[in-house]
Amino acid sequence: MAKEAVKxxxxxxxxxxxxxxxxxxLASDLELRTVLERVLKLSLEDxxxxxxxxxxxxxxxxxxxxxxxxxxxxxxxxxxxLEFTLDKGLAxxxxxxxxxxxxxxxxxxxxxxxAPRGRKGAIKxxxxxxxxxxxxxxxxxxxxxTHPEAGFLNQTHFDLVxxxxxxxxxAVLNARLYAESxxxxxxxxxxxxxxxxxxxxxxxxxxxQTILEQTTVAxxxxxxxLALINQQDGELSFRAATGEKAKSVIGLSIDLDRGVIGxxxxxxxxxxxxxxxxxxxxxxxxDQITGYKTLAIACSPIRSNGKLIGVLEAMNPRRRNFNxxxxxxxxxxxxxxxxxxxxxxxxxxxxxxxxxxxELFEDSVDPILITNREGDIQEANRxxxxxxxxxxxALYEMSIYQLHEADWNVLGKDLAKLKSGETLSYEASLKIHxxxxxxxxxxxxxxxxxxxxxxxxxVRDVTERKNLDKLREDLASMIYHDLRxxxxxxxxxxxxxxxxxxxxEDHTIRSVLDIAMRSTERVQRLATSLLDTSRMESGQSIGxxxxxxxxxxxxxxxEAMLPPxxxxxxEIATSLATGLPAVLVDVDMIKxxxxxxxxxxxxxxxxxxxxxxxxxxxxxxxxxxxxxxGSGIPKAEQERIFEKFTQSHRGGEGKTKGLGLGLAYCxxxxxxxxxxxxxxxxxxxxxxxxxxxxxx
Numbered sequence: 159m160a161k162e163a164v165k166x167x168x169x170x171x172x173x174x175x176x177x178x179x180x181x182x183x184l185a186s187d188l189e190l191r192t193v194l195e196r197v198l199k200l201s202l203e204d205x206x207x208x209x210x211x212x213x214x215x216x217x218x219x220x221x222x223x224x225x226x227x228x229x230x231x232x233x234x235x236x237x238x239x240l241e242f243t244l245d246k247g248l249a250x251x252x253x254x255x256x257x258x259x260x261x262x263x264x265x266x267x268x269x270x271x272x273a274p275r276g277r278k279g280a281i282k283x284x285x286x287x288x289x290x291x292x293x294x295x296x297x298x299x300x301x302x303x304t305h306p307e308a309g310f311l312n313q314t315h316f317d318l319v320x321x322x323x324x325x326x327x328x329a330v331l332n333a334r335l336y337a338e339s340x341x342x343x344x345x346x347x348x349x350x351x352x353x354x355x356x357x358x359x360x361x362x363x364x365x366x367q368t369i370l371e372q373t374t375v376a377x378x379x380x381x382x383x384l385a386l387i388n389q390q391d392g393e394l395s396f397r398a399a400t401g402e403k404a405k406s407v408i409g410l411s412i413d414l415d416r417g418v419i420g421x422x423x424x425x426x427x428x429x430x431x432x433x434x435x436x437x438x439x440x441x442x443x444x445d446q447i448t449g450y451k452t453l454a455i456a457c458s459p460i461r462s463n464g465k466l467i468g469v470l471e472a473m474n475p476r477r478r479n480f481n482x483x484x485x486x487x488x489x490x491x492x493x494x495x496x497x498x499x500x501x502x503x504x505x506x507x508x509x510x511x512x513x514x515x516x517e518l519f520e521d522s523v524d525p526i527l528i529t530n531r532e533g534d535i536q537e538a539n540r541x542x543x544x545x546x547x548x549x550x551x552a553l554y555e556m557s558i559y560q561l562h563e564a565d566w567n568v569l570g571k572d573l574a575k576l577k578s579g580e581t582l583s584y585e586a587s588l589k590i591h592x593x594x595x596x597x598x599x600x601x602x603x604x605x606x607x608x609x610x611x612x613x614x615x616x617v618r619d620v621t622e623r624k625n626l627d628k629l630r631e632d633l634a635s636m637i638y639h640d641l642r643x644x645x646x647x648x649x650x651x652x653x654x655x656x657x658x659x660x661x662x663e664d665h666t667i668r669s670v671l672d673i674a675m676r677s678t679e680r681v682q683r684l685a686t687s688l689l690d691t692s693r694m695e696s697g698q699s700i701g702x703x704x705x706x707x708x709x710x711x712x713x714x715x716x717e718a719m720l721p722p723x724x725x726x727x728x729e730i731a732t733s734l735a736t737g738l739p740a741v742l743v744d745v746d747m748i749k750x751x752x753x754x755x756x757x758x759x760x761x762x763x764x765x766x767x768x769x770x771x772x773x774x775x776x777x778x779x780x781x782x783x784x785x786x787x788g789s790g791i792p793k794a795e796q797e798r799i800f801e802k803f804t805q806s807h808r809g810g811e812g813k814t815k816g817l818g819l820g821l822a823y824c825x826x827x828x829x830x831x832x833x834x835x836x837x838x839x840x841x842x843x844x845x846x847x848x849x850x851x852x853x854x
Contacts, residue, residue, distance in 0.1 A: 193333050194225040195232060197326055201303060201319070202227060208305040212291075212326075213249055214334055215299055222334060246271045248288050249300045256297060258289035258323070260316040263308040285311040289323035291330050298331045362502040366398035369470070369495045374400055376487050377456065377480075379472045383407055384460075384495070385419060386468035394423055394469060401473075403450040410444065417441030418455050419469045426466055428458040428489050430480045434473075456480045458488040462496035470495060527615045528605075531573065533557040536612065545619060547591025558615055562586040562600065569602070573613075578604055588617060597624050627802070645685065649678050676721060683750050684819075700747060700830040705740040705854035708773050708780055715752035716771060719760060727765035730756065733772040741780050742854040747827045754820045755784040755847045762788035762845075779833065779850040786846075791839040800825040800835065824849070 198210040209228040216222040221244055226233040244250045251269045252259055262285050264270035270286065284306045291299035301323045305311050366384055373382045381401025385394040394414065399407040414424045418431055421439045431437045434452045445452055453474050460468040470492045475484070519526060525542035529535050538553045546553065546561060558564075565584035569575055576582055581603045588598045601616040652675050659667065716730050723730050741748075752771075759769045767787040774781055791799065802822040828835040833850035 189333065191223065191225060193326075193329055194223075195227065197301075197322065198225060198227040199230065201301075201322055202230070205303060205305055205311070205315075207307075208303060208310075210301070210303045211249070212301045212330075213244065213299055214330055215253070215297060216334075217296075219253070219297065248286060249302050252288045252290050252300050252302075253297060256290055256292070258316065258320050259287070260311070260313065261286045261288075262311065264304075265308065284308055287311050287316045287319045289316075289320040291323050291327040293327045293331045296331075298327055298334060301326065362499070362506050363398075365495075365498050365502040369491065369498070370398055370400045373470060373472055373488065373491055376491065377472050377484050378476050379456075380474040380476060381450065382473070383419075383471045384468060385412075385423075385471070386460075386499070387423060387466065394419060397468075401450065403448040406448040406450075407444070410447065412441065412444070417444065418457050419471050422457045422459055422471075423466065423469050426459050428485050428492075429456075430482075430485050431455040431457075432479050454479055456484055456488050458485065458492040460492045460496045460499065462500040467496060467499065525617045525619075527553070527558060527617070529558050529613045529615065531611065531613065533559050533613075542617070545590070545617065546588070558613075560589070562588050562598065562617075564600075576602060576604055576613075580604075585620070588619075596621055645678065645681055649682065652678060672721075676718075679718070683753065686746070686750070700827070701744040703742050703744055703831070705742055706745050707740050708738045708782070709734055711741070711743075711745065711749060712752065712771055712773065712782070715749050715756060718749075718753055719756045722757070723760050723769070726760060726763070728760055728763045729768045730760075731768060731770050733770060735772075735774040738773060738775060738780060740854040741851045743831055743851050744827075748831070748851060751824045751827050751849065752782070752784070754824050758820065758847075759784055759786035759788065759845070762786060764788070775853075776850065778853050780853060781848060781850050783846055783848045785844065787844040790841045790843055791837065791845050792841065793839075796837055796839060799837065 194212045194214070198212060202208050202210050207229065209226065211224065211226045213224040214222045244253060248259060248261060248264075248267075248269050248271075259269060261267040261270055264284050264286055284304055285308050286302060286304040288300060288302040290297055291301060301319060303311065303315065303319055369384060370382045373379070381399065381403070383396055383399040383404075385396045387393070388395050388411070391411075392414065393411045395411045396407050396409065399405075401407075412420055414420045418429065418434070418437065418439045418441070420441070422429055431440070432454050434440045434455050435442075437455075440452070440455075456472045456475075458470050459466050460470055470488060472480075472484075472488060519537070520539050522539060522541060525545040526539045527535055527542050528537035535553050535556055535558060538550060542553065543549055548556070563586060565586060568582050568584040581601055583599060583601045586598055586600050587595045589595055597620050599618045599620050601618075603614045603616075605612050605614050652671065656671060656675070659671065712732055712734065716732060720730065756769065756771065763769060763786050769787075770783070770785045772783045772785070800821050802819060825835050828849045828851065831851050833852065835847070835849035837845060837847050839845035
């Protein structure tokens with residue numbers, strides 16, 4: 159507008175021109191701050207030295223945005239100044255009353271309050287006009303023009319400002335709605351961009367770093383930190399940080415009762431702190447440790463599956479203070495962060511478990527092969543390559559069934575007997591690279607890698623054990639055959655001596671003779687057990703079954719073991735159910751079974767302990783028990799003690815003397831009669847051996 163034009167004070171034409179230009183400006187742009195700045199500058203063109211301000215309010219009546227123009231320059235309003243203006247200034251009065259105001263002398267009007275110290279453009283006395291911006295009774299803002307000269311602004315200016323305010327109200331409302339929609343779009347865009355970036359990796363360190371980078375960009379802040387709750391002590395531990403003092407932050411821990419970050423973790427609520435140094439929740443010790451000065455904070459909880467696992471904290475925005483839109487963005491990133499962190503932690507745990515498995519797999523002393531259900535080899539450790547003689551690439555082209563013939567009686571058709579968590583085993587012959595065949599024990603177990611079910615095969619070379627077993631069998635056979643003839647002579651000689659010894663002879667000689675006869679009987683039992691063991695292993699049937707009373711069978715076995723039991727101070731008691739039927743057994747074999755079990759109990763009993771021999775009927779069987787109060791059998795050995803040449807470590811007393819044939823013979827003898835034998839034992843609580851034999 160030209161300088162020679164009539165001034166606003168008395169020119170309706172000038173006012174109409176001004177309103178026209180303002181109307182044009184209001185319709186030309188939807189950018190809120192641009193609209194506000196142009197309206198103020200046009201309104202102040204004919205008020206030399208004047209200043210103006212427009213404050214935009216949200217739907218709750220709180221300041222959403224503002225602009226101040228002083229002498230054609232835009233001044234940045236601080237939060238403190240804006241709050242003061244709305245609370246105690248003339249604009250605040252207009253907002254509260256919903257009507258305009260003309261103040262011709264600000265020094266004399268109570269509605270005019272001095273601005274906070276340090277505000278640029280503040281004046282001590284002058285004139286001012288202020289009018290509300292209303293649309294359909296909804297207050298959307300307030301416009302104020304001020305001149306440093308008292309009485310300069312008058313009713314004409316007041317009317318003009320009200321006219322401008324009426325025109326500007328619709329434009330400000332539209333611009334505010336546009337700005338809000340833009341903010342929402344920015345929030346959604348920031349969250350969407352963050353989602354794509356945060357979920358791009360499953361490595362925990364990369365995920366944490368990406369969360370911080372996305373937060374920094376989205377909120378335009380100096381520093382961001384992320385703390386996770388330590389499940390052991392309940393403290394917040396800083397896991398990642400950005401900014402110039404990031405290294406000094408990582409690793410710090412604070413209680414949930416300290417700091418804004420602790421308050422958020424404890425209450426599970428997001429918060430914006432625009433002046434951290436004045437907030438009672440602020441924990442200054444972190445600033446002292448790191449040397450960083452925190453001015454403003456936006457903080458949001460990180461949740462995963464509804465559980466709070468940490469806190470995301472942004473500090474010191476670069477261009478403006480935090481607003482509600484920033485908090486929405488931070489909450490959105492926090493929600494994304496929770497799921498991403500949990501997935502990364504689970505992935506890390508899986509990777510650690512897989513790494514440990516691979517270490518165990520490769521370092522195992524046993525050859526291990528992993529196959530699919532069809533038997534195609536998927537993985538093989540070094541020991542498998544050494545045993546078979548095939549390298550890794552050759553094994554991967556083979557089937558497990560090319561290396562050995564599976565025992566389908568053990569596995570069942572289509573591995574039907576291989577239940578989840580169960581390990582099956584059998585003996586087989588392994589075909590190695592040199593075309594040789596070696597004896598092996600095969601252990602097969604179902605495993606699950608992710609969603610894929612696979613089979614783990616452990617193959618143990620038992621060549622040495624087979625050789626040792628053969629050596630032991632040859633030795634046992636030799637012992638039996640070489641002992642039988644001289645032993646028979648010793649027994650005959652002892653019988654003759656017993657007949658020749660007068661009944662009144664010295665008791666010492668009689669005692670020595672009894673010991674010699676019992677020892678030869680024991681040697682005879684051992685030799686006969688060796689023979690019976692070999693015979694039953696070769697598939698021959700038991701000797702001559704005949705009916706016998708259970709009481710008679712038990713009595714003879716107990717009587718044979720009374721002398722060693724009495725010499726050790728151990729009691730043997732019997733408890734037989736009444737009316738027991740006779741059993742059909744090879745008497746000598748089953749009596750030796752009972753003697754072996756009682757002898758073992760005596761061996762592992764101490765002075766004053768008691769051994770119980772009991773019998774009862776179970777359907778078509780008689781069940782006999784031999785129970786002691788000895789040291790017990792380790793659980794790991796309870797299934798193996800019936801194997802040939804197995805020696806027990808009962809009660810940690812070390813291996814027992816002997817060949818380890820006694821219980822193996824008992825098992826063969828009982829099963830040869832169609833029965834079964836088992837043991838129940840607990841450490842330091844004794845053992846109970848039970849077996850069944852058929853009724854006559």
